[in-house]
Amino acid sequence: MIRMLLADDQNMLRGAMTTMLDLEEDFFVVCQAATGEEVLQALQVQTLDLLILDIEMPNYTGLEVVKWMRQNNRFEKVLMLTTFSTAAYVKEAMKMKVEGYLLKDTPSEQLALAVRDIVYHGRTVISPEITYQFVQGVENPLTEREKQILILAERGYSTKQIAVESFLSPGTIRNYFSEILDKLGAQNRSQAVYIAKKKEYI
The missing domain is CATH 3.40.50.2300 (Response regulator)
Structure with a gap:
């Protein structure tokens, strides 16, 4: 067994x-x-x-x-x-x-x-x-969850709305955004979305 x-x-x-x-x-x-x-x-x-x-x-x-x-x-x-x-x-x-x-x-x-x-x-x-x-050797620093969160952010979803959509807490979503910004070298969510789109990560 x-x-x-x-x-x-x-x-x-x-x-x-x-x-x-x-x-x-x-x-x-x-x-x-x-x-x-x-x-x-x-x-x-x-x-x-x-x-x-x-x-x-x-x-x-x-x-x-x-x-x-x-x-x-x-x-x-x-x-x-x-x-x-x-x-x-x-x-x-x-x-x-x-x-x-x-x-x-x-x-x-x-x-x-x-x-x-x-x-x-x-x-x-x-x-x-x-x-x-x-x-x-295909590399994309974003996880699937991080990509989903960025896609929702691009659509104008707030942290609370993303949390509801993802079945996670707002605090967890904020942690994800912190990790995303660090990975992409972005200063804010809008810049993160721009970089991810430009590099075809999402």
């Missing part, structure tokens, strides 16, 4: 994935988490075979969780799930010996195969789309 934790900040997606995984006879989703902090709390009391982590979560990203695990001698296998597929993330994840990196729209049967390959056979699994971008 493969005991796993599933972490994703989108409640509906997390619930659907848990239901799908639990249909497999040799899978058991021990617990779910919506934030990186909840993952770290679960690791204090659970012994797991695999962590399936969203790359972008509030209160510690998936990569930050893995960094904490390695620093604290926790070597559970990790499969990253994301809607974002830039080479930069793959490189960072691989440096921390992440065993898998798949897109969230990966078909359920392929996800199940990936889980078994990682846990039973010790293989590293990467989505073909991600491998292609990795080989091509």
Whole structure:
């Protein structure tokens, strides 16, 4: 039996994935988490075979969780799930010996195969789309969530409106904007949108 934790900040997606995984006879989703902090709390009391982590979560990203695990001698296998597929993330994840990196729209049967390959056979699994971008060296510093936030900002949405649309708190959105401005070297949101559009990041 493969005991796993599933972490994703989108409640509906997390619930659907848990239901799908639990249909497999040799899978058991021990617990779910919506934030990186909840993952770290679960690791204090659970012994797991695999962590399936969203790359972008509030209160510690998936990569930050893995960094904490390695620093604290926790070597559970990790499969990253994301809607974002830039080479930069793959490189960072691989440096921390992440065993898998798949897109969230990966078909359920392929996800199940990936889980078994990682846990039973010790293989590293990467989505073909991600491998292609990795080989091509395509770089975009913005995460999928950051791109979505910038697109909403371009449409004139306020912080509160973006928070509602993204199912996040206004404080989290402000944190995202701070990170976006830093990545793009922008002074404000308007400039960030301009730079992102010019460089075809969004």
